[in-house]
Structures are given as structure tokens and as C-alpha cells.
Amino acid sequence: MPRLLLDGRPAAALAALLPLLGCGEEAAGMAFDGLADCHSGDDRAARTLRAVAAEERLHDILIRQLQSGLPDAGQYAVPIEAARRFHIELVRGGAALHLARIAALDSAVCTMFSRLLRADGPVAADPGVATILRRIHRDEARHVRLTRGLALATGPAPAMHDAAASARDGLANILLLAGDGFEAMQVDPALLARDIRRLPDGLLTA
Numbered sequence: 478m479p480r481l482l483l484d485g486r487p488a489a490a491l492a493a494l495l496p497l498l499g500c501g502e503e504a505a506g507m508a509f510d511g512l513a514d515c516h517s518g519d520d521r522a523a524r525t526l527r528a529v530a531a532e533e534r535l536h537d538i539l540i541r542q543l544q545s546g547l548p549d550a551g552q553y554a555v556p557i558e559a560a561r562r563f564h565i566e567l568v569r570g571g572a573a574l575h576l577a578r579i580a581a582l583d584s585a586v587c588t589m590f591s592r593l594l595r596a597d598g599p600v601a602a603d604p605g606v607a608t609i610l611r612r613i614h615r616d617e618a619r620h621v622r623l624t625r626g627l628a629l630a631t632g633p634a635p636a637m638h639d640a641a642a643s644a645r646d647g648l649a650n651i652l653l654l655a656g657d658g659f660e661a662m663q664v665d666p667a668l669l670a671r672d673i674r675r676l677p678d679g680l681l682t683a
């Protein structure tokens with residue numbers, strides 16, 4: 478792990494945000510393995526889903542490594558129990574709804590990463606941190622395309638749309654717990670939550 482340039486407020490804030498992201502990665506790794514089992518009749522889909530599961534585990538490792546180079550979260554620390562519960566509950570209702578929720582959340586996470594990585598923010602000024610977050614961002618954008626395609630191939634859209642919208646709503650509530658941390662990273666938490674609550678048009682319609 479290269480030495481991090483980030484220090485002071487943004488370093489502590491990032492230390493508070495990473496566990497929230499990390500518990501999503503941990504859950505996503507398990508989720509994609511489970512989805513691969515559900516798609517065992519379709520070799521190609523199953524293989525792709527296993528590869529995504531491996532990527533999620535790598536994200537988990539990258540986030541832990543980053544975390545180990547950061548100071549204590551101090552005043553920005555947030556309890557992550559609610560976030561952990563939230564990710565576990567995403568499996569409700571079967572594989573198609575699960576895929577729809579993952580597509581909705583990964584696209585929301587992409588929005589969050591692009592704000593954290595804004596050119597004039599503290600993350601962009603630290604190449605070590607920015608490289609890791611950019612890599613995760615890029616992978617998540619690919620996960621959106623993949624899970625969206627698989628979700629649309631499996632089922633009726635209205636139920637998926639509702640599941641996806643409520644997943645984004647839940648994520649927005651969780652990210653607001655870390656509002657002070659986002660502010661220290663020069664990301665407006667209210668604006669972020671508002672944009673995350675809005676399910677992008679066309680995300681779950683063909």
C-alpha cells in the first residue's frame with residue numbers, strides 16, 4: 478500500500494465511509510455466488526457471475542488495505558449495523574428481484590464514487606486513494622450493465638422497478654448516516670441522497 482497523502486479531516490472522513498462501502502462489497506461477493514448457483518443451467522451467466530463475485534472480494538480487500546493506511550474515523554465514525562442488515566435483506570423475493578436491486582445499487586454507488594472522485598476534491602489529490610476508488614468505480618459500472626441485462630432477461634418489470642426504487646431509497650438513508658463524512662470530502666450529502674433516491678429512467682426497462 479503506497480503512503481497516503483490524505484490527512485486531517487478528509488482522511489478521518491474516508492475512514493468512516495469505507496466500512497459502509499466495505500460491508501456492501503462483502504455482501505455482494507456472497508450475493509453473486511448465490512446468483513451464480515441460481516443460473517447454474519446457463520454456463521456463461523454462471524461463469525460471469527462467479528467472476529463478479531471474485532471482483533467483489535477483491536474490492537473488499539482493496540478497501541481494507543486502504544482503511545489500514547488511514548487514521549481513526551473519530552468524530553465521523555458511523556455505526557454500520559444498519560448498512561449490514563440492509564445488504565443482507567437484498568436477496569428477498571428471488572433472483573430476478575435481487576439482480577434488479579443490485580443493478581440499482583451499483584448504479585447508485587457509481588454516482589457516489591464519481592462525486593467522491595471530483596477533480597477538485599481531496600480524493601483526486603491523492604493518487605493512491607484515487608486509483609483504488611477509480612478501479613472499483615469502473616468495475617461497478619460494468620456490474621450495472623451485467624445485472625441489468627440478467628434482470629431484464631428474467632422477469633416482469635413492475636416488481637423489479639419497485640424493488641430497485643426501494644433499494645435506492647434504503648441506500649440513500651444509510652449514506653445520510655455518514656453525512657458529515659461526505660461533507661468533509663466536499664460532497665453534498667443532501668444532494669447525493671436526493672439523486673440516489675431517483676431511479677434512473679430506463680435502468681430497468683428494456
Ligand SMILES: [Fe+2]
Pocket residue numbers: 502505532533536613617
Ligand atoms: Fe464492489
Ligand SMILES: [Fe+2]
Pocket residue numbers: 505533583616617620
Ligand atoms: Fe458490484
